[in-house]
Amino acid sequence: MPVNAHTRQIIELAWSRILGLDDGAITEASAAGGRRLEVAVEDDSGEDDQIATFVRLYGASVLYGPRWLLDAARDLDDEVLALESTMIRLGAEHSARSLGEWVLYYADDVPDLDRSSTVAVSYEAADAQELEAQCPADDITEVGLSGLDSTFTLIPDDGAGTPTGRPVAGAGYEEWQGLIGHVGVLVRPDVRLMGLGAYAGAIAMEEAFTEGLIPQWRAALGNTGAQRVAATLGFELAGSQTTVLFGQ
Known part of the structure; x- marks a missing residue:
């Protein structure tokens, strides 16, 4: 809607x-x-x-x-x-x-989010930077994950708080005018198409809503992958x- x-x-x-x-x-x-x-x-x-x-x-x-x-x-x-x-x-x-x-794209509702028992969420900038070190330079530049105001990085976990691998995906948002939370998502190339980007994006949206911000998604024209993630997260097209x- x-x-x-x-x-x-x-x-x-x-x-x-x-x-x-x-x-x-x-x-x-x-x-x-x-x-x-x-x-x-x-x-x-x-x-x-x-x-x-x-x-x-x-x-x-x-x-x-x-x-x-x-x-x-x-x-x-x-x-x-x-x-x-x-x-x-x-x-x-x-x-x-x-x-x-x-x-x-914009959204005014939080997507349904069932918390994962196989990945933990890190709020540390160092983990966002480690994720970037595993991704192509063009993706790093486009998303700018580690430079966002708030970041949420997914790290494989044994369910008891012990990491079992390096970061696999992350998302974050940048605050615009104290009104909009501009959301970005970055996924490690070898684990794409597994829903990790949508999961990380949903966490960022939820946190943005908590801070009173309206989530914004911006996809490069022709980037069908980013547009699919937008649809999965419930974003609605608003302009260009x-x-x-x-x-x-």
């Missing part, structure tokens, strides 16, 4: 604050039929105006970036602008490179995000 109206408003509030809008801006835009909002980044430091992001959320959309990009994109449909290739083309003269094209970097 889609998230309820109250949860949706909190999600819209969080993104309004992330993108530098008034608190009710995205909610109002969605209610008005989904008009596009623009946030022009005017920063004389030459740093903040090097990034641009296009977010679609519950029918509304926001383009955040330098003024020249907003002008170039104004006549483009949202479906076209959301494409990674479009953003790169618009920024070609500014050495544009993609930081990602993602789909956004495409981000590019200029002049780097």
